[in-house]
Amino acid sequence: MHSNVTTKVLRRQRGNVQKRIREVSGEQLSGAEILLKSLENEGVDTIFGYPGGQALPIYDALYDSKIRHILCRHEQGAAHAADGYARATGRPGVCLATSGPGATNLVTGIANAFMDSVPMVAITGQVPQALLGRDSFQEADITGITLPITKHSYLVKDPSEMAQTVKEAFHIATTGRPGPVLIDIPRDVSSSKTEYRRADRMNLPGYRPVTDGDPLQVQEAARAIIQSERPVIYAGGGVVISGAHEELLQMAELLMAPVCNTLLGLGGFPGDHPLSLGMVGMHGTKYANYAICECDLLIAVGARFDDRVTGKVESFAPEARIIHIDIDPAEIGKNVRVDIPIVGDVKRVLGQLLEILKPGLGEAWRDKVLAWKKEYPLTYCEKDCLKPQAIIREICRQTDGKAMVTTEVGQHQMWAAHYYTFSKPRSFITSGGLGTMGFGLPAAIGVQVGCPDDLVFDIAGDGSIQMNIQELCTAVNYELPINVAILDNGFLGMVRQWQELFYNRRYSQSELFNPDFIKLAEAYGAEGIRVSRPAELAPAIEQAISSSKPVMLDFIVDREENVLPMVPPGGALNKMLG
Amino acid sequence: MRHTLTVMVENNPGVLARVAGLFSRRGFNIDSLAVGRTENPLVSRMTIVVEGDDTTVEQVNKQLHKLVDVIKVSDITKDAYVDRELVMIKVYAEPSARAEIMQLVDIFRARIVDVGPKTLTVEVTGNEGKIDAFELSLRTFGIKELVRTGKIAMLRGFKTSSKNNNHKEEEVS
The missing domain is CATH 3.40.50.970 (Thiamin diphosphate (ThDP)-binding fold, Pyr/PP domains)
Structure with missing residues (x-):
């Protein structure tokens, strides 16, 4: 890049x-x-x-x-x-x-x-x-x-x-x-x-990032990979940043190793690939979390073992040797013990590995993990009210998984991560580390400016969207036809979910009074569409996609739906609710 | 365990704030810090004594490396090195006590740098142990004021901490 x-x-x-x-x-x-x-x-x-x-x-x-x-x-x-x-x-x-x-x-x-x-x-x-x-x-x-x-x-x-x-x-x-x-x-x-003199030299004696992996470390990693019977690849945002998605795909297929992604890693491995386990961690899929718990080798690629991924560190990948490939040496050994560290650009290091790797032994293991994938799929119960998960699925279906999706932060963000199948890198743009509510709408504007021919969706909550709602005016001003899908449950949904699960349903300050989002959209000069029944879902999304204006979709969803599965904070990854 | 780090930094404004801020926000404990110019006016050298287990100090080392102004970090704890601190102590010195104080000054190879009607100000350099011992021996007379530098350190022999084939040395063009 x-x-x-x-x-x-x-x-x-x-x-x-x-x-x-x-x-x-x-x-x-x-x-x-x-x-x-x-x-x-x-x-x-x-x-x-x-x-x-x-x-x-x-x-x-x-x-x-x-x-x-x-x-x-x-x-x-x-x-x-x-x-x-x-x-x-x-x-x-x-x-x-x-x-x-x-x-x-x-x-x-x-x-x-x-x-x-x-x-x-x-x-x-x-x-x-x-x-x-x-x-x-x-x-x-x-x-x-x-x-x-x-x-x-x-x-x-x-x-x-x-x-x-x-x-x-x-x-x-x-x-x-x-x-x-x-x-x-x-x-x-x-x-x-x-x-004015054009600068042609830099004076940065203290700055020289390492890009190639140490060949000896790469060889040791290759040995460990070839010997392992139950490998899992844990791929993070580094894969997307360095453009290593092709190398990652090659390696996974060569080893028959299942791949789980961090939130920022989504899109770095095709979500519809049989070896894809989706997201890992607190709101990871059951099969991804089980795979982490039972693997004998964890290959971390451009990921940083965030606490939302590891849960309780002591019981994270307890049986595994860990290979950690990262360009930032300070990430290695920061949160978990690492057996084989490789500092370097993940695209280069994966390239180095692919030169010496041989097909893996993991067939039995792969079949076991794929069986989990069948046995414990992501589910929600269909009712006749509008389900947030169904909305994401429908957006994904109508955009063929090819839209650029931004999100705010909260329940809707997790549902977007679960139910939108990201097939290409750089297509899921979300605030991972900081968890910034109000990120999605302005980010969608930046995405649409940078990629004028792409279809852009901001998946939002009714709380988050109000944190930078003023940017709707920017979208209208510059004729950026972004689509904002508000999963409107009248709550700060993730706060409410935690209060339900861990604070005896004491909904302290999490219920929201909201403006009329349709009138608001119209006041800014955007189009507003309210959807409250499942039957209206598909036509509303169609209408939004075909509109040349910015569109704000206000989906009135099931108010107390939870994001599941969920690892309670500080818990082990295989102890999930839901 | 205490580690002694030698950190070569570019002599840019704000570099001390960057280093100090890094320690405080990552929860690392600095025992002492001394900073000053080196033989190269563009480069300053910090000697940082940090308390922590090996994993913590490894993180300190790596995080310091990430600062763009940091040219080089070496943990010299396990190498042979000479280290020095300087202390100045203003000690109560009634005429009756002066002889004894001056004897101690001799023993520790300290120096009297100021004489007042009721006090003597003495300076001594040495490693931490010597300075602690000197301070302790003056305590009986009453210490009115004490000021102490952080530790500075230098490798013994031909080796240096400022130059070697470390990858951070080369210039980016």
């Missing part, structure tokens, strides 16, 4: 000889102009942002730039949209905000990108350097605030540093384990002029 960006940059460079001559001659440009030029050099075509006082020089330079700016209605929306854009396209997402509240409104979006390893560059205006540290109007120490949630950050102190800073920021954001990088630009830096 990175090479794509590079070729694009190269093409642009070649095509623009005139510009280059000017660059060589050392034109006098403002910091803001250099910023925009450097962004263009990085191949940036879209910025999601919101203007304000200290960002005005940047917005002024943007006025002459060919970079498209999407004006979101809240900076958090801009950050999530950049995140969705990055996850869908594989190219870094860029968001831009002013100082102070503009910058702090980005914080949740930056943290979200950090937790899910999304390549993002966040640019903020800052008060002029003479006013820094004086509690000036709209001053916030945003590099300080975001220190623990960025991969790296810069406070640019002179316009002459701008070109190099941008180059380094994109390099850091997109290589190794991707992540958000913040560039904070005081107004005097964006407005004062200097001689």
